[in-house]
Amino acid sequence: MTAHETVGGVPLVYEENGRAQAFAFEEGFHGQLDAWFGTWQARTGLTAGSIRTYGAWIDGGADCGTSWHHAGRAFDIAGINNGDQVVVSCREDTWREFSETNRAEHRRRYWMLAASLHLHFAYVLTYLYDGAHANHIHIDNGVSGSGMSSFRTRSRVQNQAVQAICRYLWGVPCEITGDWDRQTRRASEAVLEQLGAGGALTRGENWAVFLDGSIAR
Numbered sequence: 001m002t003a004h005e006t007v008g009g010v011p012l013v014y015e016e017n018g019r020a021q022a023f024a025f026e027e028g029f030h031g032q033l034d035a036w037f038g039t040w041q042a043r044t045g046l047t048a049g050s051i052r053t054y055g056a057w058i059d060g061g062a063d064c065g066t067s068w069h070h071a072g073r074a075f076d077i078a079g080i081n082n083g084d085q086v087v088v089s090c091r092e093d094t095w096r097e098f099s100e101t102n103r104a105e106h107r108r109r110y111w112m113l114a115a116s117l118h119l120h121f122a123y124v125l126t127y128l129y130d131g132a133h134a135n136h137i138h139i140d141n142g143v144s145g146s147g148m149s150s151f152r153t154r155s156r157v158q159n160q161a162v163q164a165i166c167r168y169l170w171g172v173p174c175e176i177t178g179d180w181d182r183q184t185r186r187a188s189e190a191v192l193e194q195l196g197a198g199g200a201l202t203r204g205e206n207w208a209v210f211l212d213g214s215i216a217r
């Protein structure tokens with residue numbers, strides 16, 4: 001493992017104390033994070049000055065129960081800032097208390113970020129997964145390895161993301177069930193149609209089209 005102070009050239013800041021510091025990563029995983037960040041930045045056009053994190057290797061706390069942290073192949077994102085300005089907040093524990101208008105804007109940025117992460121990694125845990133992820137998004141490459149993600153209809157975390165993206169980014173009604181049910185198939189097809197792609201989310205490149213088209217929504 002190697003210590004890195006940046007992801008995508010942007011300094012990492014420890015969410016617990018607000019200080020810039022280095023974190024240990026497995027080298028291939030760090031390269032995947034660089035690629036993810038490049039996608040997010042290119043698609044959103046947003047400016048990032050720091051990436052706030054609970055860490056990569058050093059995390060591994062009881063609240064984030066995966067051994068991939070110990071392998072340097074997991075990362076916990078708390079948000080992206082530009083100076084003092086919050087660009088994206090993964091602190092759903094904070095913005096859930098805001099007024100509806102303010103909350104809706106945070107939620108939109110959150111799911112745009114989550115869409116970019118789901119494109120690059122198959123295992124992405126959001127606040128919909130459990131209470132331990134109300135203050136960060138966890139990603140690791142334990143499922144997708146060195147490749148981009150693919151959609152599995154049995155994946156609860158991917159189904160939750162599809163449902164939240166349809167609902168919060170596209171305004172297509174969809175209940176958050178975590179299951180690949182009929183309403184989710186229909187809602188995702190409605191979004192794909194708007195993106196000019198035909199058929200089911202499970203077909204061909206549609207998973208990538210769905211996510212890529214949602215990053216800048």
Ligand SMILES: [Zn+2]
Nearest residue numbers: 064075076138
């Ligand atoms: Zn984690």
